[in-house]
Amino acid sequence: MANKIGNFQPSTCNLASVLPHKQIESALQAAVRGALSDADVSAVLVRPCDPKFGDYQSNALMSLAKARKLNPRQLAIDVLAKLEVSAVCEKVEIAGAGFLNFRLKDAALTETLQSAANGAHLFFDKADRPKTVVVDFSSPNVAKPMHVGHIRSTGIGDALQRTLRLLGHQVISDNHIGDWGTQFGKLLLGWKQILNRAELERDAIAELERLYKVINTDCDANPARLEEAKSELVKLQAGDAGNTAIWKEMIALSQKQFDTIYGRLGVQFDFTLGESFYNPWLGAVVADLLTRGIARESEGAVGVFSDGSVPPKEDVFLVNRDGEWVPDPALVRKSDGGFNYTTTDLATIDYRLKTWSPDEIVYVVDDRQSSHFKKLFATFARWQPDAAKKVKLVHVGFGKIMGDDGKPFKTRSGDTVKLGDLLDEAEERALKIVAEKSPELPETQRQEIARVIGLGAVKYADLLPNRQSDYIFSWNKMLALQGNTAPYLQYAYARIKSIFRKAETGNLKAEIKLAANEELTLAKHLLNFGLTLEAVAEELRPNYLCNYLFELAGKFTSFYENCPVLKAGDEATRNARLALCGLTAQVLKQGLEALGIEVVEQM
């Protein structure tokens, strides 16, 4: 926020845009500056609107007028007098309390589509000011199976990194895996005493999970076993060679599992710097916090406490218990001398800033950890105030996945659903449907279609809801293949491709001609692709893109029903419609790709 000062957008950037709404926007901003020389025009935006009012609308003048106690309609008249948008718009209208309504000239619309058809762009601009963004997501734990809970972080994080990259930002994706912690004491003990080598070869993660469970049960019942486990942990922490070797092997085995899943999901990371990577710095972080007086000792532990700079209600280091405000510190060292995740997270921020100098670090993590992140960010701001001003730290939180019963999603027997099993089931269910719908296709092709549709369905169902709300996991919904689902979008794409297979001739760079309502509606919607991508990148909400693509597919099918392409009356119409189909297919494919979802040529 604070780093936005002086970050004005030169209008020349927008003037270079191929997109009419951006041209209108920068012209409008110039006109507003002309009418109100001191106005902050960064909030003067032009957005698509209800077609009955026009194609685009700005309501910015009303809030500007309000802040200055001006008559909004009069301000609109003054701004309009200075506004020059006749190249792309029909006469601009002032409506209601002070809306500006813009209607695109057909020529401007056609020209934008033509340039896209010629390959000059795909309805979005690269960012004027590319940012460097670290995206921290997925973060599975070593020696545990990835489960259904990981799809949210993995899917949302991947969609965000893809979208940011598409817009020309520099992204550093980092998988902060859980490869350190007290659980390794138990795992090491289990490995040394009850490891089944054959099982380890067959299914390493299951065997590691078994080790943990058995020893954990032992420890609960028998304090001596717990001591044994602790001493293994101490040896590991002290750098014991044998324990370190076993620990590394457990990580390698887990990484194999992660790679398999990520391979299926098509997710890539630039770095996988787990928690253990930061071990060498943890002591120094705590020492520095103590030296600077930011942390202090309490009950044997070391923590960061309230500095009293804000009212208790806003103080993240206080919590109210029975009517009294009591400390809720961010602990950075336990009373046994061990460090905890706040320490690691502080060292991680420090490392990332020093290594990559990002403008932003985005954490795609469960909403339940929001108070942890608030404390973490506040602690970092106190620890390194100057560095903190240069980076935006964002917690992208998300809700839980629930079962049909409204309780957290589990298998019938009450276990957590393993991610691999979930993906298998998605593909199996999709295969049944493909076999039913397209029995004529060869088996291998049906399997490939089922793979793309099954995975797409799961990912899309996860990305579609507002990320902050919990959502109900339903196979029927995501694979019913009706409504707002990945298959619906993939189907729209496949239908377009089918047209092209049947079109023996066709020039994708044909002259664009728009006449029918369905053609105009579709064309105008294509123009909003960039706006949508920017909204996703700005608000870190992939669901905006889902809804955009669903509408695009809907507008396309409407066009498809009403405007024959191959059987159009004349050659020019046929070619123009083919070009429109081609652009729609490209946007669908590109948009789905930004969500991490593949398409098939036929389904």
Added chain:
RNA sequence: GCGUCCGUAGCUCAGUUGGAUAGAGCAUCUGCCUUCUAAGCAGGUGGUCGCGCGUUCGAAUCGCGCCGGACGCACCA
């Protein structure tokens, strides 16, 4: 007890600086396959946006208070 998030159609959910008559899918009802994939399209039914007060030209959106729900509240992440 305190904090965070949430409460929108029968069900599941959208709702992009507060903006014009609140949207979609499912379900339900009515049409549409001798024309490019009907996994589709067109249309109907269905909502005092939990309740109340307030701010505003304008509130699902902002503020306050209730009611209901989920989650979280030092040495696990």
